[in-house]
Amino acid sequence: MPGLKYMSGFGNEHVSEDPRCPGALPEGQNNPQVCPYGLYAEQLSGSAFTCPRPTNKRSWLYRILPSVCHKPFQPLEEGHLTHNWDDIEPDPNQLRWKPFEIPKVSQNKLDFVSGLHTLCGAGEPRGRNGIAIHIFVCNTSMLDRCFYNSDGDFLIVPQQGKLLITTEFGKLLVEPNEICVIQQGMRFSVEVFGETRGYILEVYGAHFELPDLGPIGANGLANPRDFLVPVAWYEDRQVPGGYTVISKYQGKLFAAQQDFSPFNVVAWHGNYTPYKYNLDNFMVINAVAFDHADPSIFTVLTAKSARPGVALADFVIFPPRWGVANNTFRPPYYHRNCMSEFMGLIRGHYEAKEEGFQPGGASLHSMMTPHGPDADCFEKASKAKLEPERVAEGTMAFMFESSFSLAVTKWGLKTSNRLDKNYYKCWEPLKSHFNPNCK
Numbered sequence: 001m002p003g004l005k006y007m008s009g010f011g012n013e014h015v016s017e018d019p020r021c022p023g024a025l026p027e028g029q030n031n032p033q034v035c036p037y038g039l040y041a042e043q044l045s046g047s048a049f050t051c052p053r054p055t056n057k058r059s060w061l062y063r064i065l066p067s068v069c070h071k072p073f074q075p076l077e078e079g080h081l082t083h084n085w086d087d088i089e090p091d092p093n094q095l096r097w098k099p100f101e102i103p104k105v106s107q108n109k110l111d112f113v114s115g116l117h118t119l120c121g122a123g124e125p126r127g128r129n130g131i132a133i134h135i136f137v138c139n140t141s142m143l144d145r146c147f148y149n150s151d152g153d154f155l156i157v158p159q160q161g162k163l164l165i166t167t168e169f170g171k172l173l174v175e176p177n178e179i180c181v182i183q184q185g186m187r188f189s190v191e192v193f194g195e196t197r198g199y200i201l202e203v204y205g206a207h208f209e210l211p212d213l214g215p216i217g218a219n220g221l222a223n224p225r226d227f228l229v230p231v232a233w234y235e236d237r238q239v240p241g242g243y244t245v246i247s248k249y250q251g252k253l254f255a256a257q258q259d260f261s262p263f264n265v266v267a268w269h270g271n272y273t274p275y276k277y278n279l280d281n282f283m284v285i286n287a288v289a290f291d292h293a294d295p296s297i298f299t300v301l302t303a304k305s306a307r308p309g310v311a312l313a314d315f316v317i318f319p320p321r322w323g324v325a326n327n328t329f330r331p332p333y334y335h336r337n338c339m340s341e342f343m344g345l346i347r348g349h350y351e352a353k354e355e356g357f358q359p360g361g362a363s364l365h366s367m368m369t370p371h372g373p374d375a376d377c378f379e380k381a382s383k384a385k386l387e388p389e390r391v392a393e394g395t396m397a398f399m400f401e402s403s404f405s406l407a408v409t410k411w412g413l414k415t416s417n418r419l420d421k422n423y424y425k426c427w428e429p430l431k432s433h434f435n436p437n438c439k
C-alpha cells in the first residue's frame with residue numbers, strides 16, 4: 001500500500017501518534033487523571049511485570065474505548081485449528097507435502113482465521129511451553145472481525161499473496177519474502193487480494209528474539225534496524241451489526257461481539273509491538289574455506305527455551321548466497337538431528353531437492369529421522385567442478401527448527417490429501433561407492 005510508514009528497530013521503545021491527533025500521548029506519565037482527547041489508557045503486557053529489563057515488554061495504548069467493552073465470549077467453530085496432538089498415531093517417516101490447495105472463493109470462502117490449518121505441533125498453551133505449525137490458505141478478507149492469540153506469538157510467513165494487516169498499533173503490508181510477528185494478545189485483521197497462502201510458527205511461552213552473535217561480532221545475520229514497526233492509525237467506526245473479536249484461548253476459538261472497531265488506538269508507546277522483516281535484508285554468513293557451518297548461521301529469529309542454547313523454535317532461512325568452499329560436498333550433509341525440522345519454500349528451488357519440494361509445500365524431518373540430499377543431488381554435487389557459484393538464486397526456503405518432537409495432525413497426514421507418498425523414493429537410487437581397494 002503506498003503511503004504506509006514504519007519505524008525501525010528490533011524491540012525498541014517506540015512512540016507513535018496518529019497525525020490527526022497531535023499530542024495524544026500523555027507527557028511525562030502513563031496514566032493521567034484525564035488523557036488527551038478524552039482517550040482511555042490501556043496497558044498491554046508482553047512479559048511478567050517483574051521480568052528483568054532486557055526481557056520486560058509492555059506497551060501503553062491510548063484508545064477511544066478500552067478493549068473490555070464487549071459482550072461475553074462464546075465458543076466458535078475451530079475448523080482445522082487444533083492443539084490435539086493425540087488425534088492420530090505418530091509417524092516418524094520423512095514427510096513431504098505438495099503445495100497446500102487454496103480453495104476458489106466461489107467454492108469455499110476462507111479468511112485468515114477460518115483458513116488456519118494446524119499441521120503439527122507439541123506442548124500446550126496452558127503450560128506456556130510448546131509450538132504449533134499452521135498453514136493458512138485464504139481467499140477473502142476479514143470483514144468486521146479481528147483475531148488475537150491469547151496462547152502465544154504468531155510468526156507469519158506469506159508464500160503467495162500479500163497481507164495487509166491492520167493491528168492496534170497500525171498497519172503492516174507483508175508480502176511474500178517478508179515475515180511478520182504478531183505477538184501474544186495483539187488484535188489484528190487481515191486483508192487479502194486474491195488466493196493467499198503461507199505458513200505460521202506459533203510459540204507458547206516465549207517471544208522471538210534475535211539470536212546471539214558470539215564470535216560473529218556486533219553485526220550480521222538479521223540486523224536490528226531492518227525490523228519495521230507500524231505507526232499509530234485509528235478509526236472511530238461504529239459497527240451497528242456487530243464487530244467480532246476472536247480469541248484463540250487454550251487452543252480453542254472464542255468470539256465476542258462489540259459495536260465498534262477495535263482499531264481505535266490513537267497513540268501508543270512501548271516496546272511490545274508487531275513487526276515485519278524483509279528476508280532480503282539478511283546478512284548471510286557462510287564457510288569461505290572448506291566444510292559447512294551448521295545451519296544455525298542462518299537463524300533470523302529464535303524463541304528460546306529455559307535451557308541455554310536450546311530453542312523452542314528457530315526461524316532459519318536459506319537465502320541466495322555464494323558457495324565457495326574448496327574440496328567440499330557443498331549441498332547440505334546427510335544428518336540425523338535431535339531437533340525437529342519443518343521446511344517450507346517461499347519461491348524457487350531448494351538446492352538439496354530440485355524436484356518434489358515446491359513453493360507452498362512443506363517437509364518435516366522429525367527427531368532423529370535421517371535425511372539429506374536426494375540421489376540426483378548427491379551424484380551431481382560429488383562430481384561438480386568447485387568454482388565459486390551462486391547458490392539458491394531466486395530461491396527462499398526456510399526452516400522452523402524445534403526442540404519439540406512434533407506430532408502431525410490428522411489434517412496433515414490425511415485430510416489435506418497433500419502428503420507425497422513417494423518421498424522416500426528420492427533416496428532409493430543412492431548406491432554404494434565403497435571400494436576397499438581404492439582410496
Ligand SMILES: [Fe+2]
Pocket residue numbers: 335337341365371
Ligand atoms: Fe535437516
